Amino acid sequence: MKTNTILFTIVLGCFLFAGCNSEKKAARYKNIYDEKPAVVMGAKPIDYTPRKSPKEKNAKRHNLELENSNIYFHQSLLNTLNTKGYYVIPYFNTEEILKKYTPADSTGANNAGVLRVFSEKYGVDAILFATIFRWKEEENQWSVYIEYKLKSTKTNNLLFHAKCKGVKNIPYNTRGNIAIASFDRGILKHLEFDTRTLNRMILLAKMNDFVLKNLPNGQSHKDFEKDMEKAAIPEYLEFSIDETGALSVVPISLEQFEHEWIIEE
Amino acid sequence: MKYILRIFFFCAVASFFFASCGSQKNVIKNQTAAVNYARDHRQTELKELVKEYRTLIRSLDKDEKPAPGLYAEYGLLLFRSGDLKNAEKMLQTEMQHYPESKTYIEAFLNK
Numbered sequence: 136m137k138t139n140t141i142l143f144t145i146v147l148g149c150f151l152f153a154g155c156n157s158e159k160k161a162a163r164y165k166n167i168y169d170e171k172p173a174v175v176m177g178a179k180p181i182d183y184t185p186r187k188s189p190k191e192k193n194a195k196r197h198n199l200e201l202e203n204s205n206i207y208f209h210q211s212l213l214n215t216l217n218t219k220g221y222y223v224i225p226y227f228n229t230e231e232i233l234k235k236y237t238p239a240d241s242t243g244a245n246n247a248g249v250l251r252v253f254s255e256k257y258g259v260d261a262i263l264f265a266t267i268f269r270w271k272e273e274e275n276q277w278s279v280y281i282e283y284k285l286k287s288t289k290t291n292n293l294l295f296h297a298k299c300k301g302v303k304n305i306p307y308n309t310r311g312n313i314a315i316a317s318f319d320r321g322i323l324k325h326l327e328f329d330t331r332t333l334n335r336m337i338l339l340a341k342m343n344d345f346v347l348k349n350l351p352n353g354q355s356h357k358d359f360e361k362d363m364e365k366a367a368i369p370e371y372l373e374f375s376i377d378e379t380g381a382l383s384v385v386p387i388s389l390e391q392f393e394h395e396w397i398i399e400e
Numbered sequence: 401m402k403y404i405l406r407i408f409f410f411c412a413v414a415s416f417f418f419a420s421c422g423s424q425k426n427v428i429k430n431q432t433a434a435v436n437y438a439r440d441h442r443q444t445e446l447k448e449l450v451k452e453y454r455t456l457i458r459s460l461d462k463d464e465k466p467a468p469g470l471y472a473e474y475g476l477l478l479f480r481s482g483d484l485k486n487a488e489k490m491l492q493t494e495m496q497h498y499p500e501s502k503t504y505i506e507a508f509l510n511k
Contacts, residue, residue: 173500206438207431214427217468222500225469226438227476231508258503327432355468 163367164351166294170287172260173354175221176229176253177212178238180205180265196329203328204335205267211340212265215347220356224259232257238264254288261285261294268396270335278302279338280396283346297346297368298392302375303338318380342374345384426460426467428452443481450477468498472505 161168182205187194210226217223224232236252253259268280278300285295308314313330315323319337326333349368352359369386376382428434430452437445453474460466475490491505 174504202439203435206435210431210434210438222468222498224504225473225476226434227473227480228469228504228508230438231476232504256503256507258500325429325431326435328435 157366159363160349160351160365160367161363163370164295166287166292167285167351168360168363170260170290170292170294171354172285172287172294173222174224174258174260175216175263175285175353176224176232176257176259176261177209177216177263177265179229179233180209180212180267182267184267184270196331200329200332200335201270203332204339207326207336208265208267208339208343211336211343212263212347215343216263216350216353219348219350220353220359222353222355224257238262250286250288250291259288261287271395275305275307276302277305277334277338278395279335279342280392281342285350295350296370298371298389299342299346300373300387300392300395301338301342302373303334304376304378305334306378316378316380338376341376341382345374345382426456426464426470428456446477446481450474450481453477466497469494469501471497472501476508 182201184201186198186201189195191197213223213226213229232253236256238249238253250262253262262285264282264284264286266282266284268282271278271280281299281301283295283297283299284293286292287294304316306314306316313334315330315333319333322337322340323333326336328336346368352362368384371387371389371392373385373387374382375384428449430448433445433448433452436442437449453470457466457470457474471490471494475487475494478484478490479487488509491509495502495505
Protein backbone atom coordinates (compact mmCIF):
# COMPACT_ATOMS: atom_id res chain seq x y z
CA MET A 136 0.00 0.00 0.00
CA LYS A 137 2.80 2.37 1.00
CA THR A 138 4.69 1.53 -2.16
CA ASN A 139 1.60 2.29 -4.23
CA THR A 140 1.20 5.68 -2.54
CA ILE A 141 4.84 6.57 -3.22
CA LEU A 142 4.53 5.44 -6.82
CA PHE A 143 1.33 7.43 -7.30
CA THR A 144 3.00 10.55 -5.83
CA ILE A 145 5.99 10.16 -8.15
CA VAL A 146 3.77 9.74 -11.22
CA LEU A 147 1.58 12.69 -10.20
CA GLY A 148 4.67 14.80 -9.53
CA CYS A 149 6.11 13.92 -12.92
CA PHE A 150 2.77 14.70 -14.52
CA LEU A 151 2.57 18.14 -12.89
CA PHE A 152 6.23 18.86 -13.56
CA ALA A 153 5.90 17.93 -17.23
CA GLY A 154 2.64 19.87 -17.45
CA CYS A 155 4.36 23.03 -16.19
CA ASN A 156 6.91 22.77 -18.97
CA SER A 157 4.39 22.28 -21.78
CA GLU A 158 3.32 25.18 -23.91
CA LYS A 159 -0.26 26.26 -23.26
CA LYS A 160 -2.84 26.18 -26.03
CA ALA A 161 -3.42 29.93 -25.62
CA ALA A 162 0.14 30.60 -26.77
CA ARG A 163 0.56 27.86 -29.33
CA TYR A 164 -2.83 28.37 -31.04
CA LYS A 165 -3.11 32.13 -30.63
CA ASN A 166 -4.19 32.60 -34.24
CA ILE A 167 -7.09 30.18 -33.82
CA TYR A 168 -8.31 31.88 -30.64
CA ASP A 169 -8.04 35.24 -32.42
CA GLU A 170 -9.73 34.24 -35.69
CA LYS A 171 -12.28 31.76 -34.25
CA PRO A 172 -12.83 29.75 -37.44
CA ALA A 173 -16.29 28.15 -37.53
CA VAL A 174 -16.42 26.44 -40.93
CA VAL A 175 -13.53 24.16 -41.85
CA MET A 176 -12.79 22.21 -45.02
CA GLY A 177 -10.24 19.42 -45.42
CA ALA A 178 -8.23 19.51 -48.66
CA LYS A 179 -7.54 16.18 -50.30
CA PRO A 180 -4.41 14.81 -48.60
CA ILE A 181 -1.23 14.59 -50.64
CA ASP A 182 0.70 11.33 -50.48
CA TYR A 183 4.31 11.28 -51.67
CA THR A 184 4.76 7.58 -50.93
CA PRO A 185 6.09 6.00 -54.13
CA ARG A 186 3.62 3.78 -55.99
CA LYS A 187 4.75 0.49 -57.51
CA SER A 188 4.96 0.25 -61.29
CA PRO A 189 2.58 -2.33 -62.86
CA LYS A 190 5.44 -4.79 -63.45
CA GLU A 191 6.50 -4.91 -59.81
CA LYS A 192 5.32 -7.69 -57.51
CA ASN A 193 1.98 -7.00 -55.76
CA ALA A 194 1.81 -3.59 -57.47
CA LYS A 195 -1.97 -3.54 -57.79
CA ARG A 196 -2.55 -4.59 -54.20
CA HIS A 197 0.04 -2.15 -52.82
CA ASN A 198 -1.28 0.84 -54.76
CA LEU A 199 -4.91 0.09 -53.89
CA GLU A 200 -3.94 -0.27 -50.23
CA LEU A 201 -2.44 3.23 -50.24
CA GLU A 202 -5.39 4.68 -52.13
CA ASN A 203 -7.98 3.24 -49.72
CA SER A 204 -5.94 4.31 -46.69
CA ASN A 205 -5.69 7.87 -48.04
CA ILE A 206 -9.45 8.14 -48.57
CA TYR A 207 -10.08 6.83 -45.08
CA PHE A 208 -7.42 9.21 -43.75
CA HIS A 209 -9.27 12.15 -45.34
CA GLN A 210 -12.66 11.02 -43.99
CA SER A 211 -11.18 10.45 -40.55
CA LEU A 212 -9.65 13.98 -40.51
CA LEU A 213 -13.08 15.46 -41.14
CA ASN A 214 -14.83 13.30 -38.54
CA THR A 215 -12.29 14.23 -35.89
CA LEU A 216 -12.61 17.96 -36.61
CA ASN A 217 -16.39 17.59 -36.38
CA THR A 218 -16.18 16.24 -32.85
CA LYS A 219 -14.13 19.32 -31.87
CA GLY A 220 -17.06 21.66 -32.50
CA TYR A 221 -16.18 22.95 -35.97
CA TYR A 222 -18.68 22.86 -38.80
CA VAL A 223 -16.82 20.66 -41.26
CA ILE A 224 -17.82 20.51 -44.92
CA PRO A 225 -18.65 16.80 -45.42
CA TYR A 226 -16.45 14.57 -47.55
CA PHE A 227 -18.60 14.30 -50.68
CA ASN A 228 -19.56 17.98 -50.56
CA THR A 229 -15.84 18.81 -50.36
CA GLU A 230 -15.33 16.66 -53.43
CA GLU A 231 -17.86 18.88 -55.29
CA ILE A 232 -16.11 22.09 -54.21
CA LEU A 233 -12.71 20.75 -55.22
CA LYS A 234 -14.03 19.98 -58.72
CA LYS A 235 -14.37 23.70 -59.23
CA TYR A 236 -11.59 25.19 -57.13
CA THR A 237 -8.47 23.61 -55.74
CA PRO A 238 -5.99 25.31 -53.44
CA ALA A 239 -3.10 26.18 -55.79
CA ASP A 240 -0.65 24.26 -53.69
CA SER A 241 -2.39 21.33 -52.09
CA THR A 242 0.22 21.06 -49.37
CA GLY A 243 -0.81 24.51 -48.17
CA ALA A 244 2.78 25.70 -48.44
CA ASN A 245 2.38 28.64 -50.78
CA ASN A 246 -1.09 29.85 -51.51
CA ALA A 247 -1.27 33.47 -50.40
CA GLY A 248 -4.52 34.98 -51.65
CA VAL A 249 -5.63 31.79 -53.37
CA LEU A 250 -7.54 30.53 -50.36
CA ARG A 251 -9.70 33.63 -50.20
CA VAL A 252 -12.04 32.23 -52.85
CA PHE A 253 -13.09 29.47 -50.45
CA SER A 254 -14.11 32.09 -47.92
CA GLU A 255 -15.97 34.23 -50.43
CA LYS A 256 -17.76 31.49 -52.40
CA TYR A 257 -18.30 28.84 -49.73
CA GLY A 258 -18.02 30.55 -46.36
CA VAL A 259 -15.03 28.39 -45.39
CA ASP A 260 -12.93 29.98 -42.64
CA ALA A 261 -10.00 27.57 -42.61
CA ILE A 262 -8.64 24.68 -44.67
CA LEU A 263 -6.82 21.70 -43.24
CA PHE A 264 -3.97 20.40 -45.40
CA ALA A 265 -2.43 17.03 -44.67
CA THR A 266 0.62 15.60 -46.37
CA ILE A 267 1.84 12.03 -46.07
CA PHE A 268 5.55 12.14 -46.86
CA ARG A 269 6.25 8.50 -46.66
CA TRP A 270 5.31 5.07 -45.36
CA LYS A 271 8.19 3.00 -44.07
CA GLU A 272 7.67 -0.75 -43.62
CA GLU A 273 9.94 -2.77 -41.41
CA GLU A 274 9.07 -6.33 -40.44
CA ASN A 275 7.15 -5.75 -37.20
CA GLN A 276 6.81 -2.04 -37.35
CA TRP A 277 5.34 0.39 -39.85
CA SER A 278 5.89 4.13 -39.75
CA VAL A 279 4.25 7.05 -41.47
CA TYR A 280 5.41 10.68 -41.66
CA ILE A 281 2.64 13.26 -41.78
CA GLU A 282 2.38 17.03 -41.73
CA TYR A 283 -0.83 18.80 -40.69
CA LYS A 284 -1.47 22.46 -41.51
CA LEU A 285 -4.58 24.48 -40.82
CA LYS A 286 -4.62 27.73 -42.79
CA SER A 287 -6.96 30.68 -42.60
CA THR A 288 -8.76 31.48 -45.84
CA LYS A 289 -9.18 35.09 -44.75
CA THR A 290 -5.71 36.04 -43.58
CA ASN A 291 -3.68 33.13 -44.99
CA ASN A 292 -2.28 32.76 -41.44
CA LEU A 293 -1.03 29.40 -40.34
CA LEU A 294 -3.43 28.46 -37.56
CA PHE A 295 -2.04 25.07 -36.66
CA HIS A 296 1.02 23.08 -37.65
CA ALA A 297 2.33 19.67 -36.64
CA LYS A 298 4.74 17.15 -38.11
CA CYS A 299 4.22 13.67 -36.75
CA LYS A 300 5.87 10.34 -37.10
CA GLY A 301 3.40 7.54 -36.44
CA VAL A 302 4.66 4.08 -35.53
CA LYS A 303 2.58 0.92 -35.24
CA ASN A 304 3.55 -2.54 -34.15
CA ILE A 305 2.31 -5.00 -36.79
CA PRO A 306 1.00 -8.34 -35.47
CA TYR A 307 1.43 -11.63 -37.33
CA ASN A 308 -0.69 -14.78 -37.10
CA THR A 309 0.68 -18.29 -36.66
CA ARG A 310 0.87 -18.72 -40.45
CA GLY A 311 3.16 -15.74 -40.68
CA ASN A 312 0.59 -13.40 -42.26
CA ILE A 313 -0.17 -9.88 -41.09
CA ALA A 314 -3.08 -9.93 -38.66
CA ILE A 315 -5.27 -7.55 -36.70
CA ALA A 316 -4.61 -7.14 -33.00
CA SER A 317 -7.55 -8.05 -30.78
CA PHE A 318 -7.68 -4.54 -29.24
CA ASP A 319 -8.12 -3.03 -32.72
CA ARG A 320 -11.11 -5.13 -33.74
CA GLY A 321 -13.69 -2.82 -32.17
CA ILE A 322 -12.58 0.14 -34.29
CA LEU A 323 -12.71 -1.91 -37.44
CA LYS A 324 -16.12 -3.50 -37.24
CA HIS A 325 -17.41 -1.18 -40.00
CA LEU A 326 -14.44 -1.60 -42.30
CA GLU A 327 -14.03 -4.56 -44.60
CA PHE A 328 -10.55 -4.31 -46.07
CA ASP A 329 -7.50 -6.53 -46.07
CA THR A 330 -5.37 -6.65 -42.93
CA ARG A 331 -2.52 -4.59 -44.42
CA THR A 332 -4.89 -1.74 -45.31
CA LEU A 333 -6.62 -1.99 -41.92
CA ASN A 334 -3.33 -1.67 -40.05
CA ARG A 335 -2.58 1.51 -41.99
CA MET A 336 -6.08 2.83 -41.34
CA ILE A 337 -5.80 2.19 -37.59
CA LEU A 338 -2.53 4.10 -37.34
CA LEU A 339 -3.85 7.03 -39.40
CA ALA A 340 -7.13 7.27 -37.48
CA LYS A 341 -5.43 7.13 -34.08
CA MET A 342 -2.89 9.76 -35.13
CA ASN A 343 -5.63 12.05 -36.40
CA ASP A 344 -7.50 11.56 -33.19
CA PHE A 345 -4.51 12.44 -31.04
CA VAL A 346 -3.23 15.36 -33.10
CA LEU A 347 -6.48 17.08 -34.08
CA LYS A 348 -8.22 16.61 -30.74
CA ASN A 349 -5.57 18.95 -29.34
CA LEU A 350 -6.91 21.82 -31.47
CA PRO A 351 -8.85 24.46 -29.53
CA ASN A 352 -12.54 23.65 -29.21
CA GLY A 353 -14.69 25.07 -31.99
CA GLN A 354 -17.62 27.43 -31.56
CA SER A 355 -20.27 24.73 -31.20
CA HIS A 356 -18.30 22.82 -28.56
CA LYS A 357 -19.66 23.14 -25.03
CA ASP A 358 -16.19 24.09 -23.81
CA PHE A 359 -15.47 26.71 -26.48
CA GLU A 360 -12.65 29.01 -25.28
CA LYS A 361 -12.41 27.12 -22.00
CA ASP A 362 -9.36 25.12 -23.01
CA MET A 363 -6.78 27.89 -23.34
CA GLU A 364 -4.87 26.87 -20.24
CA LYS A 365 -4.57 23.24 -21.32
CA ALA A 366 -1.31 21.85 -22.68
CA ALA A 367 -0.61 21.92 -26.41
CA ILE A 368 1.04 18.94 -28.06
CA PRO A 369 4.59 19.41 -29.36
CA GLU A 370 4.87 20.67 -32.93
CA TYR A 371 7.11 17.72 -33.85
CA LEU A 372 6.27 14.41 -32.28
CA GLU A 373 6.47 10.67 -32.50
CA PHE A 374 3.25 8.77 -31.84
CA SER A 375 3.56 5.02 -31.20
CA ILE A 376 1.20 2.11 -30.75
CA ASP A 377 2.95 -0.87 -29.21
CA GLU A 378 2.08 -4.59 -29.32
CA THR A 379 -0.33 -4.25 -26.37
CA GLY A 380 -2.17 -1.34 -27.97
CA ALA A 381 -0.66 1.18 -25.54
CA LEU A 382 -0.05 4.62 -26.99
CA SER A 383 2.92 6.81 -26.26
CA VAL A 384 4.00 10.20 -27.53
CA VAL A 385 7.41 11.82 -27.36
CA PRO A 386 8.57 15.11 -28.82
CA ILE A 387 11.11 14.81 -31.63
CA SER A 388 13.19 17.42 -33.41
CA LEU A 389 12.45 18.73 -36.87
CA GLU A 390 15.89 17.45 -37.89
CA GLN A 391 15.00 13.92 -36.79
CA PHE A 392 11.70 14.03 -38.69
CA GLU A 393 13.32 15.35 -41.87
CA HIS A 394 16.33 13.06 -41.60
CA GLU A 395 14.18 9.95 -41.30
CA TRP A 396 11.71 10.62 -44.09
CA ILE A 397 14.12 12.15 -46.56
CA ILE A 398 17.40 10.36 -46.02
CA GLU A 399 16.93 6.98 -44.36
CA GLU A 400 15.87 4.19 -46.65
CA MET B 401 13.15 14.27 -19.05
CA LYS B 402 12.17 12.22 -22.10
CA TYR B 403 10.72 9.55 -19.76
CA ILE B 404 8.75 12.16 -17.83
CA LEU B 405 7.31 13.55 -21.03
CA ARG B 406 6.42 10.04 -22.13
CA ILE B 407 4.38 9.51 -18.96
CA PHE B 408 2.72 12.88 -19.32
CA PHE B 409 1.73 12.29 -22.91
CA PHE B 410 0.61 8.75 -22.23
CA CYS B 411 -1.84 10.15 -19.67
CA ALA B 412 -2.91 12.85 -22.12
CA VAL B 413 -3.49 10.31 -24.89
CA ALA B 414 -5.49 8.08 -22.58
CA SER B 415 -7.70 10.98 -21.52
CA PHE B 416 -8.25 11.97 -25.18
CA PHE B 417 -9.47 8.50 -26.01
CA PHE B 418 -11.74 8.25 -22.99
CA ALA B 419 -13.13 11.70 -23.76
CA SER B 420 -13.86 10.74 -27.36
CA CYS B 421 -15.87 7.64 -26.47
CA GLY B 422 -19.45 7.92 -27.63
CA SER B 423 -18.87 11.06 -29.70
CA GLN B 424 -19.57 9.27 -32.97
CA LYS B 425 -23.34 9.17 -32.59
CA ASN B 426 -25.37 10.19 -35.62
CA VAL B 427 -22.77 9.28 -38.24
CA ILE B 428 -22.91 6.58 -40.87
CA LYS B 429 -21.53 3.19 -39.98
CA ASN B 430 -20.82 1.83 -43.44
CA GLN B 431 -17.29 3.18 -43.78
CA THR B 432 -16.44 0.50 -46.34
CA ALA B 433 -19.04 1.80 -48.78
CA ALA B 434 -17.95 5.39 -48.10
CA VAL B 435 -14.32 4.57 -48.97
CA ASN B 436 -15.21 2.42 -51.99
CA TYR B 437 -17.64 4.99 -53.37
CA ALA B 438 -15.11 7.79 -52.88
CA ARG B 439 -12.59 5.74 -54.86
CA ASP B 440 -14.62 4.48 -57.82
CA HIS B 441 -17.92 6.41 -57.72
CA ARG B 442 -19.86 3.26 -58.57
CA GLN B 443 -23.65 3.32 -58.53
CA THR B 444 -23.88 0.22 -56.30
CA GLU B 445 -22.03 1.90 -53.46
CA LEU B 446 -23.92 5.13 -54.01
CA LYS B 447 -27.19 3.24 -53.55
CA GLU B 448 -25.83 1.60 -50.40
CA LEU B 449 -24.81 4.96 -48.96
CA VAL B 450 -28.14 6.60 -49.76
CA LYS B 451 -29.90 3.74 -48.01
CA GLU B 452 -27.60 4.03 -45.02
CA TYR B 453 -28.19 7.78 -44.68
CA ARG B 454 -31.96 7.33 -45.04
CA THR B 455 -32.03 4.74 -42.25
CA LEU B 456 -29.88 6.93 -40.02
CA ILE B 457 -32.00 10.03 -40.55
CA ARG B 458 -35.21 8.09 -39.93
CA SER B 459 -33.77 6.74 -36.69
CA LEU B 460 -33.26 10.24 -35.23
CA ASP B 461 -35.65 11.30 -32.50
CA LYS B 462 -37.94 14.20 -33.36
CA ASP B 463 -36.02 16.79 -31.35
CA GLU B 464 -32.60 15.18 -31.73
CA LYS B 465 -30.03 17.44 -33.36
CA PRO B 466 -28.44 15.74 -36.36
CA ALA B 467 -24.66 15.59 -36.68
CA PRO B 468 -23.24 18.55 -38.63
CA GLY B 469 -23.15 17.74 -42.34
CA LEU B 470 -25.49 14.76 -42.10
CA TYR B 471 -28.30 16.29 -44.19
CA ALA B 472 -25.83 18.09 -46.47
CA GLU B 473 -24.06 14.89 -47.41
CA TYR B 474 -27.30 12.95 -47.78
CA GLY B 475 -28.64 15.74 -49.99
CA LEU B 476 -25.58 15.61 -52.19
CA LEU B 477 -25.77 11.84 -52.56
CA LEU B 478 -29.47 12.10 -53.47
CA PHE B 479 -28.53 14.71 -56.06
CA ARG B 480 -25.96 12.36 -57.54
CA SER B 481 -28.50 9.56 -57.66
CA GLY B 482 -30.93 11.80 -59.56
CA ASP B 483 -33.46 12.56 -56.81
CA LEU B 484 -33.25 16.33 -57.19
CA LYS B 485 -36.41 17.20 -55.31
CA ASN B 486 -35.44 15.40 -52.10
CA ALA B 487 -31.83 16.51 -52.52
CA GLU B 488 -32.86 20.14 -52.33
CA LYS B 489 -35.10 19.44 -49.35
CA MET B 490 -32.25 17.81 -47.44
CA LEU B 491 -29.84 20.64 -48.23
CA GLN B 492 -32.42 23.15 -46.98
CA THR B 493 -32.79 21.10 -43.78
CA GLU B 494 -29.03 21.28 -43.22
CA MET B 495 -29.18 25.07 -43.48
CA GLN B 496 -31.98 25.18 -40.91
CA HIS B 497 -29.98 23.12 -38.44
CA TYR B 498 -26.62 24.71 -39.23
CA PRO B 499 -26.87 28.29 -40.53
CA GLU B 500 -23.09 28.37 -40.97
CA SER B 501 -23.54 25.96 -43.90
CA LYS B 502 -25.68 28.51 -45.77
CA THR B 503 -22.96 29.96 -48.04
CA TYR B 504 -21.70 26.69 -49.46
CA ILE B 505 -25.12 25.10 -49.74
CA GLU B 506 -26.52 28.11 -51.56
CA ALA B 507 -23.50 28.06 -53.87
CA PHE B 508 -24.33 24.45 -54.64
CA LEU B 509 -28.07 25.06 -55.09
CA ASN B 510 -27.42 28.00 -57.42
CA LYS B 511 -25.10 25.96 -59.62
